[in-house]
Amino acid sequence: MHTKTLSELSNALRTRQCSSRELTGHFLSRLKQHNATLNCCISITEEQALAQAAAADQRIQAGNAEALTGIPLLHKDIFCTQGIKTSCGSKMLDNFIAPYDATVVEKLNAAGMVTLGKTNMDEFAMGSSNETSYYGAVKNPWDLERVPGGSSGGSAAAVAACLAPAATGTDTGGSIRQPAALCGITGLKPTYGRVSRYGMIAFASSLDQGGPMTRTAEDAALLLNCMAGFDPRDSTSVEREVPDYTADLNNGLAGLKMGLPKEYIRTGLSEAMGLNLEAMVLELQKLGVKIKEINLPNTQLAVPVYYVVAPAECSSNLSRFDGVRFGYRCENPKDLADLYQRSRGEGFGAEVKRRIMVGTYALSAGYYDAYYLKAQQIRHLISDDFKQAFQQVDVILAPTSPTTAFKIGEKADDPITMYLSDIYTIAVNLAGLPGMSVPTGQIQGLPVGMQLIGNYFDEARLLNIAHRYQQVTQWHRQVPARFM
Amino acid sequence: MSLSKTDVEKIAHLARIALSAEDIPRYAENLSNILDLAEQMKQIDTAHITPMAHPLEAVARLREDVVTAPDQRAAFQAIAPQVEAGLYLVPKVIE
Numbered sequence: 001m002h003t004k005t006l007s008e009l010s011n012a013l014r015t016r017q018c019s020s021r022e023l024t025g026h027f028l029s030r031l032k033q034h035n036a037t038l039n040c041c042i043s044i045t046e047e048q049a050l051a052q053a054a055a056a057d058q059r060i061q062a063g064n065a066e067a068l069t070g071i072p073l074l075h076k077d078i079f080c081t082q083g084i085k086t087s088c089g090s091k092m093l094d095n096f097i098a099p100y101d102a103t104v105v106e107k108l109n110a111a112g113m114v115t116l117g118k119t120n121m122d123e124f125a126m127g128s129s130n131e132t133s134y135y136g137a138v139k140n141p142w143d144l145e146r147v148p149g150g151s152s153g154g155s156a157a158a159v160a161a162c163l164a165p166a167a168t169g170t171d172t173g174g175s176i177r178q179p180a181a182l183c184g185i186t187g188l189k190p191t192y193g194r195v196s197r198y199g200m201i202a203f204a205s206s207l208d209q210g211g212p213m214t215r216t217a218e219d220a221a222l223l224l225n226c227m228a229g230f231d232p233r234d235s236t237s238v239e240r241e242v243p244d245y246t247a248d249l250n251n252g253l254a255g256l257k258m259g260l261p262k263e264y265i266r267t268g269l270s271e272a273m274g275l276n277l278e279a280m281v282l283e284l285q286k287l288g289v290k291i292k293e294i295n296l297p298n299t300q301l302a303v304p305v306y307y308v309v310a311p312a313e314c315s316s317n318l319s320r321f322d323g324v325r326f327g328y329r330c331e332n333p334k335d336l337a338d339l340y341q342r343s344r345g346e347g348f349g350a351e352v353k354r355r356i357m358v359g360t361y362a363l364s365a366g367y368y369d370a371y372y373l374k375a376q377q378i379r380h381l382i383s384d385d386f387k388q389a390f391q392q393v394d395v396i397l398a399p400t401s402p403t404t405a406f407k408i409g410e411k412a413d414d415p416i417t418m419y420l421s422d423i424y425t426i427a428v429n430l431a432g433l434p435g436m437s438v439p440t441g442q443i444q445g446l447p448v449g450m451q452l453i454g455n456y457f458d459e460a461r462l463l464n465i466a467h468r469y470q471q472v473t474q475w476h477r478q479v480p481a482r483f484m
Numbered sequence: 485m486s487l488s489k490t491d492v493e494k495i496a497h498l499a500r501i502a503l504s505a506e507d508i509p510r511y512a513e514n515l516s517n518i519l520d521l522a523e524q525m526k527q528i529d530t531a532h533i534t535p536m537a538h539p540l541e542a543v544a545r546l547r548e549d550v551v552t553a554p555d556q557r558a559a560f561q562a563i564a565p566q567v568e569a570g571l572y573l574v575p576k577v578i579e
Binding site for chain 1: 492495496497498499500501502503504511514515517518519521522523524525526528530533534535536537538539540542544545547552556559560562563564565566572574575576577
């Protein structure tokens, strides 16, 4: 039952092969059995899950169920869930019981989905390995000594190990796509503004975007159907109709123009990764896709630009954590300054403090023009590179991550090495484009993912390509032996 | 770019983050390395490039000036570290 896709489970519920209570019970028992091994969940919400499942069963009985009614999922612990601890992977919010639901959570609840729990993540989504979590590192289900990627590492590990059929994630610089690649699942970061950020704890507001993490592209389409849409409570939410993302899944790919960026494939890509990319290209060519090399000349600047823009926005967003209104407060503050400084010093972990300080510096008097303004200007160039590319091609293909899952601890001491693992994903966030990682093979027993990058609001096309590719390959169906 | 101990203390103060003395050298090194990475931006002439603050270059949406948020003061104060009579308590600021 646990290796089934959302569409298969939806069918099983509809034809009464199982009830939502049975399904929920099954996944809860798997979570309880394996969470100690993977550390993928911060909270397991058994009581609420069983109540939601009972309500879903009634809805199915009554004949007013939607496609995903009764199907359980996990939420990244960055999404506020009313009455449930929402820690964002931080000591700062270890005691935070969210007083309201994020729009994404509200929408999925309304669709009748069942929340199994909240997934572990890099603290405030700042990290590419899940090692910055206050709750400890998540383990990769393919090799317990390796990272699952980050920051949505708990979501990726849980779905890969079939502890939940789907999970929500967020992606500021690759945090859905990179863990999806490292764990062998499908992950989609939608166009900026497509999914509401209301109730999604902010890291870098001009980059953050929520999205689905699932086994298949079809499942990602089903989940995105429920997650996407205009939300007046998010000032950057886009007022634009949501198409049925499942409608185009089976479209033919003949004549589709796909660009391969020279800058991504000619530098720093290992031989094994290169071969994997070639194999995927061959499959796509068999489906009629036309491949063309393209240029994204400012690629090498994406990492420096991102690591100025994201910390600058983070330093501003995280100033709300002051030890006064919610979250952690230090013991016996001697005055107000001490209260702020020690609450923040003790409540935040090292990586979060680094980024707040980099951002504070980049925004401070005398340095603003040289760092923040400069980064925003180059951001424009990076975005223009994509605009020009999309005049020549319909979609771009690139690696998701330069490597497969690395060892826990391997990059933890060196922020720069860690930042460079985001090289293929962050430009997409800077431009605000949709990107999707799809499992395309294994290297030495570890999953590999490749990334499809689309034009603005072209999620349906990415899902279509991924779905057609998944119909002729089985990589998305691989399950690590110990979790079968 | 090499930040001194004093630079780091100044930044930490601006960010209202207390750092322990023994952590400062490590932060100085890390932050200097990150700023070195950012120095790569200098190679690009951006004199005539407009800064991009928002991916879709959207402008803030306006709405009617009506009350939309319900009063949730009690719910919000229930999760505060210290409240009394509907007020958030902090150490005394004025003697």
